[in-house]
Amino acid sequence: MAALDQTQVKEGVDQETVDAVREVGGAYKYGWETEIEMEYAPKGVNPDIVRLISDKNDEPEWMTEWRLAAFERWTKMEEPNWAMVNYPEIDFQNQYYYARPKSMEEKPKSLDEVDPKLLATYEKLGIPLKEQMILAGVEGAENAPAEGRKVAVDAVFDSVSVGTTFQKELKEAGVIFCSISEAIKEHPELVKKYLGSVVPVSDNFYATLNSAVFSDGSFVYVPPGVRCPMELSTYFRINAENTGQFERTLIIADKGSYVSYLEGCTAPQRDTAQLHAAVVEIIIEEDAEVKYSTVQNWFPGDENGKGGIYNFVTKRADCRGDRSKVMWTQVETGSAVTWKYPSCILRGDDSQGEFYSIAIANNYQQADTGTKMVHLGKNTKSRIVSKGISAGKAQNTYRGLVAMHPKAKDSRNYTQCDSLLIGDKCGAHTVPYIEVRNNSSRVEHEATTSKVDDDQLFYCRQRGMDEEEAVALVVNGFCKDVLQALPMEFAMEAQQLVAISLEGSVG
């Protein structure tokens, strides 16, 4: 955090905010390493490695073929370079694509059988793999309401899922929550139907690579009309050196169902950069709702920009059914380089997509993040609230697309992007793309007000605030509320960020 201490804090920046950013960007708390015997696939990526990963997961032939086709395609693709990030060329053949603790060779049948070293790792991360009412060590947890205290966890360690809690209880409710490798074996009909249906194999360089070499991840299926009885979450931990993590998450919310899902991620502090390229696909049927929250805290590199995770992630939700709804919330504080645009395809009529993002970049971190709202159905609505905070020598870019297709009549989008610079050596950039191809839709920006509740606005103005001040107050409040709604177990950073205000922001 040296960089922030040295920089002159700009006038007008709220002290509480500076303190919160300093606290969040302080010494990385998760940089320790678990000493554990690992087995690796040979370095590099080729069809043999793809087959090996498929074989390790004991996959059916169709899955192996799917991967090989993806690999074939990937060899013909080029790494994208349009993002506002710079990093040394990645040698894709000089890293491991599969790393598994030796103790996981035989998949444990229950949590009791999991290697104590692995259990201790998650314990230390504050995410003990026990089926208990509340996760230990969480400040204020005792005040949480009784319902909603349960959080089921799928723990992914390097290339494999270590275990999933509360599976039985969830099964009783009809919810399937397991690792994706398990789902491929146990629920092939669902995986076949949905895998690659939101993020096609050919989508982009990193997604295609992921399709070829993904080793594990989480799978969720919520049947029609079921409200998932607890929070679901996946905790991703990279431990092995020089190893990429490629996880795949597939969430299906069937008609009229609801699920809230959270992911957290951390990695040890190392001098060399490591690649993390995930794909998340969400399918939301008629009247269903999914909340997907991320607290991303990968190792960000040291204060001189050495090491850190390259986080190149493709996340997309497909609101297939009418009146379906998705909400992305992300708190991004980690990673050396972030390239990530959780998106919404609003296909069903009256479907809704929301994206709330707080990205804090410090030292030499670079973040190019945002969202795509693709309005296809009638009367679809989307809302984007993005806050980028840069300190040290960091660069923070918001990149977003709002597309209204010809059939998306009477659709609306509201976007608000704020950037805050703390210090004079960092940068903030906003790159909005807007495509409107019908006459009845509305796309609104920044301090336009109609998307903020009129009653709230009038209430504030009646008390003397001007329109701009009132909108900022209400929207910031809304954001805080979203952050506070994150399950506490993963969201300590988020709780700290609640103190942040964007007074003195640069538009």
Added chain:
Amino acid sequence: MLEIKNLHVKLEEEDKQILKGVDLTVDAGKVHAIMGPNGSGKSTLSYVLSGRDGYEVTEGSASLGGEDLLEMEPEERAAAGVFLAFQYPVEIPGVGNMTFLRTAVNAQRKARGEDELSATDFLKEVRAKAKALKIDADMLKRPVNVGFSGGEKKRNEILQMAMLEPKMCILDETDSGLDVDAMKLVAEGVNALRDEGRGFLVITHYQRLLDHIKPDVVHIMAEGRIVKSGGPELALEVENNGYADILAEVN
């Protein structure tokens, strides 16, 4: 101080005339009550005076201390001294009550060209005023009106009023949804603010609030007009006989 002349107002969305020529003068230091049946235009009057969207003034005027209110934005009216205690106070999730109050107080001070209140002075003042209204520290920290009971919401309105020290206080059915004890508390809060330099317009259905906040003048409103004005005894007449007699008499 508040002067309303021949005010005609219609709804913007539908072509419906709500106020059909309201005349009313409230002098500084006086408490005026407006009573009337549902749909008579009482709440509309409070909204038009405070500048809510959705209403169109088709005729007439409204001014405060000689300044034309109708030309001003809602926040300008607030800075000029108009305060509306809402019938349904609005919830603002994620915004602390204290933050909201401080933002409002300082916005008004700034608009009037005064210095912002220091954090310490502000805190001292809020605590003292909150205590009088039996508003505890917890309620000051909670998000504005979120999860407040009916009584808490109304007391919170009065706290805002006390902090903003307006010239013209409009109370829109502040007694609705309150039990007797809560109403007494609110009335005490209002009475504490009665001052030679301050006017009140108390809109209410029932006489019971006026037992606690003694009005100087009572007006009966019906079908968009003030049809009868008198002393406090007029409110008692309504209480005993309902509106029917008065309305029949006027017609």
